[in-house]
Amino acid sequence: MPKLGMEPIRRAALVEATIAEIGAAGSLDVTVGQIARRAGMSTALAHHYFGGKDQIFLAAMRQILRDFGREVVAGLHAARNPRARAEALIAASFAPSCFAPATVSAWMMLYAQATTHPETHRLLHLYQRRLRTNLTHALRPLSADPRGHAETLGALIDGLYLRAALSPDDTVAQARATAQHALDTLIGPRQ
Amino acid sequence: MPKLGMEPIRRAALVEATIAEIGAAGSLDVTVGQIARRAGMSTALAHHYFGGKDQIFLAAMRQILRDFGREVVAGLHAARNPRARAEALIAASFAPSCFAPATVSAWMMLYAQATTHPETHRLLHLYQRRLRTNLTHALRPLSADPRGHAETLGALIDGLYLRAALSPDDTVAQARATAQHALDTLIGPRQ
Amino acid sequence: MPKLGMEPIRRAALVEATIAEIGAAGSLDVTVGQIARRAGMSTALAHHYFGGKDQIFLAAMRQILRDFGREVVAGLHAARNPRARAEALIAASFAPSCFAPATVSAWMMLYAQATTHPETHRLLHLYQRRLRTNLTHALRPLSADPRGHAETLGALIDGLYLRAALSPDDTVAQARATAQHALDTLIGPRQ
Amino acid sequence: MPKLGMEPIRRAALVEATIAEIGAAGSLDVTVGQIARRAGMSTALAHHYFGGKDQIFLAAMRQILRDFGREVVAGLHAARNPRARAEALIAASFAPSCFAPATVSAWMMLYAQATTHPETHRLLHLYQRRLRTNLTHALRPLSADPRGHAETLGALIDGLYLRAALSPDDTVAQARATAQHALDTLIGPRQ
DNA sequence: AATGAATGAGTTTTCATTCAT
DNA sequence: GATGAATGAAAACTCATTCAT
Numbered sequence: 001m002p003k004l005g006m007e008p009i010r011r012a013a014l015v016e017a018t019i020a021e022i023g024a025a026g027s028l029d030v031t032v033g034q035i036a037r038r039a040g041m042s043t044a045l046a047h048h049y050f051g052g053k054d055q056i057f058l059a060a061m062r063q064i065l066r067d068f069g070r071e072v073v074a075g076l077h078a079a080r081n082p083r084a085r086a087e088a089l090i091a092a093s094f095a096p097s098c099f100a101p102a103t104v105s106a107w108m109m110l111y112a113q114a115t116t117h118p119e120t121h122r123l124l125h126l127y128q129r130r131l132r133t134n135l136t137h138a139l140r141p142l143s144a145d146p147r148g149h150a151e152t153l154g155a156l157i158d159g160l161y162l163r164a165a166l167s168p169d170d171t172v173a174q175a176r177a178t179a180q181h182a183l184d185t186l187i188g189p190r191q
Numbered sequence: 192m193p194k195l196g197m198e199p200i201r202r203a204a205l206v207e208a209t210i211a212e213i214g215a216a217g218s219l220d221v222t223v224g225q226i227a228r229r230a231g232m233s234t235a236l237a238h239h240y241f242g243g244k245d246q247i248f249l250a251a252m253r254q255i256l257r258d259f260g261r262e263v264v265a266g267l268h269a270a271r272n273p274r275a276r277a278e279a280l281i282a283a284s285f286a287p288s289c290f291a292p293a294t295v296s297a298w299m300m301l302y303a304q305a306t307t308h309p310e311t312h313r314l315l316h317l318y319q320r321r322l323r324t325n326l327t328h329a330l331r332p333l334s335a336d337p338r339g340h341a342e343t344l345g346a347l348i349d350g351l352y353l354r355a356a357l358s359p360d361d362t363v364a365q366a367r368a369t370a371q372h373a374l375d376t377l378i379g380p381r382q
Numbered sequence: 383m384p385k386l387g388m389e390p391i392r393r394a395a396l397v398e399a400t401i402a403e404i405g406a407a408g409s410l411d412v413t414v415g416q417i418a419r420r421a422g423m424s425t426a427l428a429h430h431y432f433g434g435k436d437q438i439f440l441a442a443m444r445q446i447l448r449d450f451g452r453e454v455v456a457g458l459h460a461a462r463n464p465r466a467r468a469e470a471l472i473a474a475s476f477a478p479s480c481f482a483p484a485t486v487s488a489w490m491m492l493y494a495q496a497t498t499h500p501e502t503h504r505l506l507h508l509y510q511r512r513l514r515t516n517l518t519h520a521l522r523p524l525s526a527d528p529r530g531h532a533e534t535l536g537a538l539i540d541g542l543y544l545r546a547a548l549s550p551d552d553t554v555a556q557a558r559a560t561a562q563h564a565l566d567t568l569i570g571p572r573q
Numbered sequence: 574m575p576k577l578g579m580e581p582i583r584r585a586a587l588v589e590a591t592i593a594e595i596g597a598a599g600s601l602d603v604t605v606g607q608i609a610r611r612a613g614m615s616t617a618l619a620h621h622y623f624g625g626k627d628q629i630f631l632a633a634m635r636q637i638l639r640d641f642g643r644e645v646v647a648g649l650h651a652a653r654n655p656r657a658r659a660e661a662l663i664a665a666s667f668a669p670s671c672f673a674p675a676t677v678s679a680w681m682m683l684y685a686q687a688t689t690h691p692e693t694h695r696l697l698h699l700y701q702r703r704l705r706t707n708l709t710h711a712l713r714p715l716s717a718d719p720r721g722h723a724e725t726l727g728a729l730i731d732g733l734y735l736r737a738a739l740s741p742d743d744t745v746a747q748a749r750a751t752a753q754h755a756l757d758t759l760i761g762p763r764q
Numbered sequence: 765a766a767t768g769a770a771t772g773a774g775t776t777t778t779c780a781t782t783c784a785t
Numbered sequence: 786g787a788t789g790a791a792t793g794a795a796a797a798c799t800c801a802t803t804c805a806t
Contacts, residue, residue: 004806006769027307031796042771047798105306112303114357115296116218124357152369156343159350166305166315178343185376197786223780233788234780244780388765409689414801424767425801435801487688494685496739497678498600506739534729534751541732548687548697560725567758577785579790604775615792620777 010049011059013039018060023102028109032056057109058119064106065127071095072134085138086153086183089131093157094164094176104165128154142187149186156182201240202250204230209251214293219300223247248300249310255297256318262286263325276329277344277374280322284348285355285367295356319345333378340377347373392431393441395421400442405484410491414438439491440501446488447509453477454516467520468535468565471513475539476546476558486547510536524569531568538564583622584632586612591633596675601682605629630682631692637679638700644668645707658711659726659756662704666730667737667749677738701727715760722759729755 017039021030032053036046050056075088097103113120135150143149157179164175208230212221223244227237241247266279288294305312326341334340348370355366399421403412414435418428432438457470479485496503517532525531539561546557590612594603605626609619623629648661670676686693708723716722730752737748 004768010769025307028303032798033796043797044771044799045769048770053797101306108303108306111353111357112219112299115292115299116216121357128354148369148372152347152373155350155354155366155369156347157350158353159346159348162302162349162353163319163346166302166312175346178339178346181339182343201786222778224778235782235788235790236786238781239787392765407689410685413799415799426767426769426803427765429802430766483688490685490688493735493739494601494681497674497681498598503739510736530751530754534755537732537736537748537751538725538729539732540735541728541730544684544731544735545701545728548684548694557728560721560728563721564725577789583790605777606775616776617778617792617794618790621791626776 007049010039010041010045013041014046014049014056015059015063018056019063019102019106022060022105022109023100026101026105028105028112054117058123061106061110061120061123064103064110065123067097067103068092068127069130071097072131076134082138082141083187086135086142086187087180089134089138090153090157090176090179090183093131093161094172094179096172098161099165099172107161107165131157139187153179153183153186198240201230201232201236204232205237205240205247206250206254209247210254210293210297213251213296213300214291217292217296219296219303245308248304249308249314252297252301252311252314255294255301256314258294259283259289259318260321262288263322267325273329273332274378277326277333277378278371280325280329281344281348281367281370281374284322284352285363285370287363289352290356290363298352298356322348330378344370344374344377389431392421392423392427395423396428396431396438397441397445400438401445401484401488404442404487404491405482408483408487410487410494436499439495440499440505443488443492443502443505446485446492447505449485450474450480450509451512453479454513458516464520464523465569468517468524468569469562471516471520472535472539472558472561472565475513475543476554476561478554480543481547481554489543489547513539521569535561535565535568580622583612583614583618586614587619587623587629588632588636591629592636592675592679595633595678595682596673599674599678601678601685627690631696634679634683634693634696637676637683638696640670640676641665641700642703644670645704649707655711655714656760659708659715659760660753662707662711663726663730663749663752663756666704666734667745667752669745671734672738672745680734680738704730712760726752726756726759 014035017035018030021034021038022028025034032043032046035056036043039046046056050059072089072092075092076085079085079088092098098107110120110124114124115121132150132154135154136146139146139149139153160175160179164171205226208226209221212225212229213219216225223234223237226247227234230237237247241250263280263283266283267276270276270279283289289298301311301315305315323341323345326345327337330337330340330344351366351370355362396417399417400412403416403420404410407416414425414428417438418425421428428438432441454471454474457474458467461467461470474480480489492502492506496506514532514536517535518528521528521531521535542557542561546553587608590608591603594607594611595601598607605616605619608629609616612619619629623632645662645665648665649658652658652661665671671680683693683697687697688694705723705727708727709719712719712722712726733748733752737745
């Protein structure tokens with residue numbers, strides 16, 4: 001029973017299925033067949049709507065980054081002062097959603113593919129630049145060297161995320177605390 | 192005329208070829224055929240010596256980590272005091288050898304596969320623990336919270352490496368400077 | 383707002399698109415999708431009007447032959463005597479329209495498919511018989527063996543067309559001259 | 574039970590199977606799977622030895638042309654004078670082997686693909702040039718215009734072959750007679 | 765009249781792996 | 786010790802065709 005306007009629905013379903021499938025497999029070795037099956041359609045349709053596997057994957061990555069971006073924006077919105085903004089950025093980076101297996105795998109995929117796939121690299125770069133900008137902006141009124149501190153904090157967050165994401169036990173809270181602590185060290189503790 | 196005692200030679204050749212091939216491809220999509228050809232032997236022999244692709248890859252990763260470990264040991268050996276030891280650890284992490292394309296790709300592979308492959312995960316964990324131990328040890332005489340600072344510095348190094356490795360332009364020196372600066376902030380600048 | 387009497391328009395558009403697409407691709411590997419897109423409609427409609435790909439192709443071939451037939455008829459019409467009629471047949475066979483890439487490709491398709499597709503074979507046979515009849519008719523007052531000479535001349539024209547069509551450089555004029563010369567040899571030169 | 578030196582055997586088997594399969598299908602729509610099955614091996618092996626479908630087809634075409642070339646050489650070898658050489662060329666072009674279904678289909682494939690595939694075009698061109706050279710050579714002592722007559726005769730042979738090949742009933746003998754007759758007309762009948 | 769939606773069946777191609785020699 | 790031979794299994798992708806709307 002074909003309906004009209006299925007394209008956005010199908011695309012969304014495929015993206016969601018891709019993320020889910022990556023999460024379930026815990027790996028990047030996911031076939032279009034698996035994705036399509038999970039999304040409840042034929043591989044042919046998946047190809048029809050996306051043109052190829054690469055573009056399905058790319059769309060999934062964009063979705064991951066978009067979700068993360070939303071998390072960040074929401075956090076920043078709720079923050080009432082610079083320090084709160086900086087803390088919100090840390091919080092967003094260690095939000096539970098970032099540690100869903102699918103998200104972790106997708107994130108690893110981003111890093112792994114960035115060396116080869118130019119488009120992936122561009123995407124990753126975009127995210128890093130945005131985070132740096134946000135951090136710099138938040139630190140400007142608080143720090144003598146907002147740029148440098150943003151750079152440091154950003155890299156620290158990435159490193160902590162990497163470690164927490166790969167740890168079997170939940171060290172997310174600890175990672176977040178470490179980041180928070182580093183922030184305190186850089187700009188002085190909260191009064 | 193097959194020679195005796197070829198096993199270690201063949202294994203070493205395969206491991207080297209694996210790393211080189213990964214570097215050349217700039218990706219993890221490397222076939223056993225490519226590796227074997229580069230190592231100058233048949234795929235059958237590659238399987239004979241390693242049992243399977245996974246184990247070839249694992250051996251390559253071990254080699255990468257071993258190489259890095261050697262770099263670390265050499266640096267630590269030359270260091271004459273705790274601070275020098277901490278700085279040597281930073282220096283080793285940003286040594287040129289760590290940024291050879293093959294090494295970068297292999298490193299990314301490590302992260303990407305660690306979520307799935309338990310053995311890979313174990314390897315990565317080992318490295319991280321060793322680095323943490325080394326750092327903690329170096330910081331003990333210098334820091335009020337050697338453990339915490341080691342954790343922070345370790346994660347920061349990972350994050351900076353990730354970013355520097357993926358940047359097209361050479362930001363290695365800057366990354367290293369940032370790590371060094373963070374060390375100064377944590378334990379106070381050199382007198 | 384669908385209009386009435388669209389059928390002939392749509393069919394013509396599809397046939398034209400088929401020939402154009404074959405010409406553009408320079409090959410027989412043309413999909414219904416490509417044809418329909420070029421004709422400005424959906425593949426479903428193409429199927430609706432023709433029933434299947436084979437029939438679209440067949441219609442295109444009929445069109446090619448019809449076009450050629452028209453060229454022949456026009457030439458014969460303008461000819462005022464038997465010799466002129468024979469020459470008109472040669473001229474029609476080497477008319478520029480016969481060497482349009484689309485036409486050449488379609489013609490090759492005819493030959494290639496004639497071995498398999500009985501319907502295609504029938505079409506090709508029809509054309510060949512008609513050309514032979516026309517030639518025989520024109521040669522009757524000029525030749526001692528109109529049938530035999532028509533057979534020879536017809537085959538020669540086909541062979542020359544094949545060679546000229548596949549030559550990258552324009553050898554059409556030369557091919558035509560050769561055919562003309564053969565005619566002269568067979569029935570004696572013009573007085 | 575794998576043996577050594579299989580490559581030439583396998584390649585030959587594949588080429589033969591390709592020609593046979595094209596003949597059986599009476600069409601160019603032959604899959605690698607069909608070819609491999611007929612040759613008694615897996616598709617993977619077919620790819621292994623030839624690299625791809627195109628190259629299998631190309632090899633088959635080369636074989637067809639080589640076979641024809643051998644037929645020609647044998648005929649020329651047996652001929653004791655120029656006229657016999659010219660007749661041998663005609664005879665070779667209408668030899669039974671040229672009308673085996675597989676050969677006809679392959680020949681059609683050559684023509685159909687020549688417009689697109691440069692390599693195929695090159696091959697076809699080669700054959701045409703060689704035939705022209707042979708004919709010119711044979712006609713030199715017999716004809717006032719050996720080049721022109723060779724051109725004419727060559728095209729005539731192609732055209733007659735095309736028609737005979739596509740005729741269901743056996744008109745090969747007649748086609749050959751027509752070519753022979755044309756030769757007589759061009760250079761005068763045998764004394 | 766027209767189409768977006770959807771798919772089944774098929775194609776080429778790749779690759780890790782096994783085995784007899 | 787070493788390899789050419791061989792394959793099964795699976796992957797991405799294509800396309801003619803159908804159908805409900």
